[in-house]
Amino acid sequence: MSRCARCDSYRNCARRSAPARHMRKNLPKRTHMKRVEKLENEIAELSPQEFSALRDWIIKFDADAWDRQFEADVKAGNLDAAAKRAFEDDAAGRSKRL
Numbered sequence: 544m545s546r547c548a549r550c551d552s553y554r555n556c557a558r559r560s561a562p563a564r565h566m567r568k569n570l571p572k573r574t575h576m577k578r579v580e581k582l583e584n585e586i587a588e589l590s591p592q593e594f595s596a597l598r599d600w601i602i603k604f605d606a607d608a609w610d611r612q613f614e615a616d617v618k619a620g621n622l623d624a625a626a627k628r629a630f631e632d633d634a635a636g637r638s639k640r641l
Contacts, residue, residue: 589597616622632638
């Protein structure tokens with residue numbers, strides 16, 4: 544595992560209790576795969592109830608992340624051009640009502 548460039552730590556950043564999440568971006572690809580393989584093995588050993596709870600958590604986590612990204616894109620104006628085209632297409636009769 545590589546050292547954190549911010550705090551020269553292997554596992555923790557400057558805040559001792561917080562994992563160095565910023566290190567994940569700098570990990571070699573193989574290290575990421577080892578983590579994924581470990582997670583896959585752990586998930587395979589879950590009971591049906593535990594797996595269901597994990598699946599529900601992942602669905603919510605993913606939806607929340609998507610919502611945050613969408614809100615950030617809206618605030619940044621990244622969707623303005625697409626919205627303008629959609630309104631223009633609708634006004635020109637190139638859309639269907641759902």
